[in-house]
Amino acid sequence: MNSAAYIFTLFNPASCQYFCLIVVLSIIIYCTGIGIATTFLILVFACVWMHRKLKKIEEKEAKKKLFKRLLQQQLSSGKGSVFETKLFVTKELEKATDNFNESRILGKGELGTVYKGMQSDGTIVAVKKSNKIDRDQLLQFINEVLILSQINHRHIVKLLGCCLETEVPLLVYEFVSNGTLSQHLHDDPSAGMITWENRLRIAAEVAGALSYLHSCASTAIFHRDIKSSNILLDENYRAVVSDFGLSRSVAIDRTHLTILVGGTFGYLDPEYIRSGQPNDKSDVYAFGVVLAELLTGQEAVSSDKSDVGLVIRFLSSMKENRLFEILDKIVADEGLEEEILFVAKLVKRCLKLNARKRPGMKEIAAELEQLRRIKEGSIDKQNFQDGYCSISEKSDFCNVDLITEDTDE
Ligand SMILES: *[C@@H]1O[C@H](CO)[C@@H](O)[C@H](O)[C@H]1NC(C)=O
Numbered sequence: 521m522n523s524a525a526y527i528f529t530l531f532n533p534a535s536c537q538y539f540c541l542i543v544v545l546s547i548i549i550y551c552t553g554i555g556i557a558t559t560f561l562i563l564v565f566a567c568v569w570m571h572r573k574l575k576k577i578e579e580k581e582a583k584k585k586l587f588k589r590l591l592q593q594q595l596s597s598g599k600g601s602v603f604e605t606k607l608f609v610t611k612e613l614e615k616a617t618d619n620f621n622e623s624r625i626l627g628k629g630e631l632g633t634v635y636k637g638m639q640s641d642g643t644i645v646a647v648k649k650s651n652k653i654d655r656d657q658l659l660q661f662i663n664e665v666l667i668l669s670q671i672n673h674r675h676i677v678k679l680l681g682c683c684l685e686t687e688v689p690l691l692v693y694e695f696v697s698n699g700t701l702s703q704h705l706h707d708d709p710s711a712g713m714i715t716w717e718n719r720l721r722i723a724a725e726v727a728g729a730l731s732y733l734h735s736c737a738s739t740a741i742f743h744r745d746i747k748s749s750n751i752l753l754d755e756n757y758r759a760v761v762s763d764f765g766l767s768r769s770v771a772i773d774r775t776h777l778t779i780l781v782g783g784t785f786g787y788l789d790p791e792y793i794r795s796g797q798p799n800d801k802s803d804v805y806a807f808g809v810v811l812a813e814l815l816t817g818q819e820a821v822s823s824d825k826s827d828v829g830l831v832i833r834f835l836s837s838m839k840e841n842r843l844f845e846i847l848d849k850i851v852a853d854e855g856l857e858e859e860i861l862f863v864a865k866l867v868k869r870c871l872k873l874n875a876r877k878r879p880g881m882k883e884i885a886a887e888l889e890q891l892r893r894i895k896e897g898s899i900d901k902q903n904f905q906d907g908y909c910s911i912s913e914k915s916d917f918c919n920v921d922l923i924t925e926d927t928d929e
């Protein structure tokens with residue numbers, strides 16, 4: 521049959537119903553096809569979306585677990601028995617810090633932001649939240665948990681606990697109310713002028729804390745980031761050493777935690793920069809810089825680029841016999857000449873280029889404590905009340921005694 525004949529048969533009334541049937545069937549098939557295809561496409565999209573969503577949730581969970589796992593790993597490889605910090609719940613900390621409201625920020629560091637938090641029982645805490653979530657930062661947080669959970673010392677910040685539920689780890693500390701030593705010395709000196717006695721006491725307390733870390737904790741711990749902005753003060757100007765993110769205990773060093781050449785410009789031990797080998801004398805150097813800050817009220821490094829830095833300025837002023845020109849006014853007014861010279865010489869010894877010639881922290885702590893006691897004697901005569909806690913108040917020292925010069929004398 522040729523095509524013309526075929527077309528004719530289609531218009532033939534008899535075959536018309538077939539034709540209609542075919543058309544209807546095609547339409548049905550066509551529509552069903554679209555329906556199936558659309559359904560199929562929707563299903564495919566839904567699957568992809570679900571998959572992505574699940575993956576995100578999984579990643580979130582994985583990150584949470586990473587912190588937990590790394591922490592457990594470190595604990596099992598070290599001395600896990602010392603771990604006693606409380607585990608906080610996320611909700612608790614969100615409530616305490618008003619959802620990490622900016623108005624609660626106490627300080628911002630390289631590593632994390634610290635918020636002021638009020639717990640439901642009214643106690644105030646400081647909550648540190650990591651800025652980023654990468655492995656290095658996690659490890660630094662874990663490091664801090666590990667180090668601080670081994671320590672219970674009046675002049676070292678207390679870690680109350682941590683929160684492992686969130687992606688970013690949260691660490692909870694005791695709240696130290698009066699800001700940092702750096703703020704008092706440099707930012708607004710008139711806000712909280714620190715008297716000479718308080719400066720001496722702060723120096724002795726920090727030295728005591730470092731001496732404890734170096735020789736009294738179960739394994740030697742090097743702080744590695746001593747600076748005036750890491751020394752907190754409470755309302756009685758009690759000094760509290762904080763920020764142990766870079767600290768290393770000798771035991772931890774033997775495991776696989778990455779060593780970061782850390783520290784802060786202006787406080788860095790030149791020998792440590794050269795060798796890359798952290799040791800106790802690098803803390804001594806940094807402590808020497810803090811002592812120089814206490815004497816002069818000047819910053820370790822100023823924003824002025826042409827500035828040679830406090831260390832060089834201080835040492836050259838001593839060499840040229842014009843130390844009294846660079847002293848802070850309060851120090852010059854209140855300090856006795858022999859006291860100031862004693863501390864200045866101590867600074868010089870701490871800043872020696874050859875690390876081996878620097879005194880140990882224990883020796884420094886003992887010397888400063890002795891100076892303070894002599895001064896305390898003279899204060900008593902004048903019936904001076906300052907309200908600071910004497911270091912002999914052993915009952916306040918929680919369960920670890922500071923090594924004081926009692927054992928050395
Ligand atoms: C943060 O706190 C301030 C003051 O308490 C408040 O006015 C503000 O609404 C809070 N912001 C958020 C995002 O909750």
Ligand SMILES: *[C@@H]1O[C@H](CO)[C@@H](O)[C@H](O)[C@H]1NC(C)=O
Binds near residue numbers: 697698699711712755
């Ligand atoms: C520190 O405490 C003193 C009183 O103890 C107070 O006058 C001063 O304002 C406080 N400074 C800061 C920065 O909180």
